Amino acid sequence: MKVAIIGLGFRLGYLGVVFSELDPDFEIVGYVDPAPAGLETLEKDGISPGRAYDTPEALIENETFDLLMIGSPNFMHLDHIRTGLEAGLTVFTEKPIVMSIEESYELAALLNAYGYDRLLVGLVLRYSPLYRDLRAAQADGRLGDVVSIEASEHIAPYHGAFFMRDWRRHTRYSGPFMLEKCCHDLDLYNGVVGARPRYVASFGGRKSFTPANAPQGAGANDIEVYHRKPSGWMGSDRVFDSDGDIIDYQTATVEYENGVAMTFHTNLNVPDEFRRFCVIGAKGMAEGDFVRGFLDVHDARTGEKTVSRTYSAPSERSQHYGADEQMAEDVIAHITRGAALPVSALDAIEAGILALAMDEARRERKVVDLAPVWARYDALLHGETAEAKATG
Structure with a gap:
């Protein structure tokens, strides 16, 4: 290829x-x-x-x-x-x-x-073994109708400091942090729910990477952990007094069109990082963590653990828990043989719209109703808008 x-x-x-x-x-x-x-x-x-x-x-x-x-x-x-x-x-x-x-x-x-x-x-992450196993358990009926989800993406201080130093610190270049970093995760849970998000509320800001929290003493600004991950274009060495406008923590609550509720939390300063979820359905519960590498599914009636799996990256240099290798394999098969892919551009747009709604809700301290957004999006995706037809 x-x-x-x-x-x-x-x-x-x-x-x-x-x-x-x-x-x-x-x-x-x-x-x-x-x-x-x-x-x-x-x-x-x-x-x-x-x-x-x-x-x-x-x-x-x-x-x-x-x-x-x-x-x-x-x-x-x-x-x-x-x-x-x-x-x-x-x-x-x-x-x-x-x-x-x-x-x-x-x-x-x-x-x-x-x-x-x-x-x-x-x-x-759609290609990760853990997520594929989660969707298989869901398809097998182990969860029943999904009712609510608790999920998070937490990243370590070295990675959070990277965001404060990289071009991604400026939302004019990257968009808000929920979009830049967490659209992966939001896409996963949109897929589990099987419906579009409707109402969104959110709160957050920057409280960790601020001047008051900068390390003190000789050589404090050269502490290795905050400079471990190199930045590229428009990189900076400033961490706690960054000129960027991104947040370093945020929580959000979402209600989907089918009534499923989700809470989502992100934080850029978590020393023992995790990226976990708990999907609770009418018949069972699935709990997993991409960083710590496990998936457990329990039956709601008996309490029995019906799925128990652990995961590890295929090599030391592997990123995203082995998902990159699977994505590359699937993309090659798609281009060379027309094989199907587990995620589409439409999934990506919907995850992005949810992330952007989260940031709008945070900035403006309001509940965002996405119904008008979906109406305009669908009209443009499928053809002329009603207004265009009326004036044509």
Whole structure:
């Protein structure tokens, strides 16, 4: 499989290695990135990045490939997706797919014109063994009707400090933190619920990475933990007095259209990190943790544990609990043989809209009703809006 890359950052550099390990014919024919942070990762594994180009248009005009991969900063995603779709290409974009409600509408119109099956998205946790086992237990009837969910994504201080130093610290480039980091998780639970979110409330802010909490004493600003994860484009060394505007903790409550309720919590300063969920249904309960690597399912009537599984990454360098390897395998099969994928661009847009609603609710201290958003989104996704037809 041959690919071209727009935005050769750390993420797509790593995925280039993963894809090359699974496909002996994998080749990167070229890339566009003025400062390719992922180049070193590829070169360490002896993988050529192909020719460097100044613009996506030049790359597309001069190279032949099977898949255009987008790893550019979030605020560029929509333009790069549009360029690929208009050129007749199959496109893979990293999450989040776009970074605002308005961009979600624009993308819906694009997909109406070009077809959503030509746009793939890197919501990698859908490919994780743990999530697949959770959905299998649900399909087997072990949970019954889902009633409520408690879930979280908590990340360690070294990773939280990265967000305070990286370009992602500016929401004008990344969108809000719930979108940039937690859209993975929100997509998972949207899938479990099987319905769209309707009402959203949320609270949060920044309380950990503030000047008052900066380490004190000689050399305090060079403490290794806060600089362990390197930043790329627009990187900074400032952690506790970052010029960014992202939050470092947030909670949200969601009611779905089918009445299921969910609470979700994120925090960027959790020294013993976890990424867990508890899905409670009428017939059973599923509890799991991606970081700590387990899934337990209990029967509501008998209390019996009907599923008990543990998980570990396939290698020391593996990211996302082995999900990247499965995603690469499935994407290769999709491109070369037309195999189905477990997540779509539409799933990604819906997860993004939920994340954006969470941030709107937090900022404006209100309950957000998503019904008008879904109505406009569906009209654009499926064709002309009622207003356009009326005035046509």
